[in-house]
Amino acid sequence: MSELPDGLNEFVASAGWGDAGIEPIPGDASFRRYFRLRRADGMEQQTAMLMHAPPPEEDPTEFLRVGQWLREQGMRAPEIYAHQPDGGWVLLEDFGDDRMRDWLDVHPGAETHAYEGAIDALVELHQRPAGPFSPYDIPTYLRETALLTEWYCPALGLKVDESGYEAAWEEALGKLIARQSRPVTVLRDYHAENIMLLGDPATRAPQGLIDFQDALVGHPAYDLVSLLQDARRDVGPELEATMLARYMERARADGDFLADYALLGAQRNAKIVGIFTRLYKRDGKPRYLDMIPRVWSAMERDLEHPALAPVAKWFAANIPAELRQSGGGTIA
Numbered sequence: 001m002s003e004l005p006d007g008l009n010e011f012v013a014s015a016g017w018g019d020a021g022i023e024p025i026p027g028d029a030s031f032r033r034y035f036r037l038r039r040a041d042g043m044e045q046q047t048a049m050l051m052h053a054p055p056p057e058e059d060p061t062e063f064l065r066v067g068q069w070l071r072e073q074g075m076r077a078p079e080i081y082a083h084q085p086d087g088g089w090v091l092l093e094d095f096g097d098d099r100m101r102d103w104l105d106v107h108p109g110a111e112t113h114a115y116e117g118a119i120d121a122l123v124e125l126h127q128r129p130a131g132p133f134s135p136y137d138i139p140t141y142l143r144e145t146a147l148l149t150e151w152y153c154p155a156l157g158l159k160v161d162e163s164g165y166e167a168a169w170e171e172a173l174g175k176l177i178a179r180q181s182r183p184v185t186v187l188r189d190y191h192a193e194n195i196m197l198l199g200d201p202a203t204r205a206p207q208g209l210i211d212f213q214d215a216l217v218g219h220p221a222y223d224l225v226s227l228l229q230d231a232r233r234d235v236g237p238e239l240e241a242t243m244l245a246r247y248m249e250r251a252r253a254d255g256d257f258l259a260d261y262a263l264l265g266a267q268r269n270a271k272i273v274g275i276f277t278r279l280y281k282r283d284g285k286p287r288y289l290d291m292i293p294r295v296w297s298a299m300e301r302d303l304e305h306p307a308l309a310p311v312a313k314w315f316a317a318n319i320p321a322e323l324r325q326s327g328g329g330t331i332a
Contacts, residue, residue, distance in 0.1 A: 048093065187214075237301075
């Protein structure tokens with residue numbers, strides 16, 4: 001019990017779960033920690049998930065706000081049983097253990113079926129009015145892409161044209177912003193590790209959503225890129241193309257959608273390369289370096305699209321091709 005955060009037992013008791021057993025759950029790239037609570041209820045067993053998002057590094061307020069909005073829209077965000085935001089505590093519905101990525105590791109033959117469900121849930125979300133969240137605007141896009149030049153390039157000892165990098169992205173993203181006139185809620189981390197399969201995963205299981213606290217209002221292609229160019233799981237080009245076509249048909253996407261998909265794919269992947277490098281350099285988490293080659297591979301495909309011409313030109317002049325697949329071996 002000494003490894004449990006201070007205040008945990010008091011919060012759990014105040015929520016009426018003081019008699020429950022507490023099981024730590026492996027964490028993610030953030031400061032958040034998770035615990036599963038179990039208790040007997042007659043012949044049945046009840047479970048709940050306890051999230052600790054400790055201040056000042058974390059604040060569960062946005063998680064609570066976005067989750068409430070999603071539930072109001074009929075989406076499957078977890079129910080909240082109790083919360084104490086000042087202490088970073090949230091007691092919420094337990095979605096079980098069938099995380100989409102883990103389930104597919106055991107049932108690879110069901111990959112198409114699972115991704116169809118994830119696509120359809122995204123189409124459903126995009127049919128709702130955009131939520132009351134901040135816009136995904138040019139300054140936000142540029143701040144995110146700058147993570148590559150801020151962390152990845154110095155880690156490789158590269159001196160690059162940072163002002164030219166920003167100008168290239170600003171030019172490329174300008175047209176996308178103009179096409180973002182009918183925005184949707186963007187969860188920003190919609191991928192196989194953040195989708196829970198509820199009910200019987202072998203059927204068309206409902207999609208349980210988690211890790212949505214950073215939601216913004218932006219372009220519908222963003223979460224699609226997050227799902228189909230997954231930094232943590234290989235998604236084959238054929239599956240990516242099939243699911244992209246499924247989304248475009250069901251959402252009635254227009255002819256510019258493929259360009260915007262490539263733009264946001266490159267934008268997101270540049271951000272992730274920077275974040276994964278930061279997780280290693282600043283936070284001492286080297287396991288993320290092994291994912292960088294996968295991210296680079298997706299980004300290089302995106303850069304082939306004509307909509308990325310100014311950005312592709314910058315990469316050609318500033319980051320040699322042989323360094324774009326770097327993992328832990330060359331990052332100092």
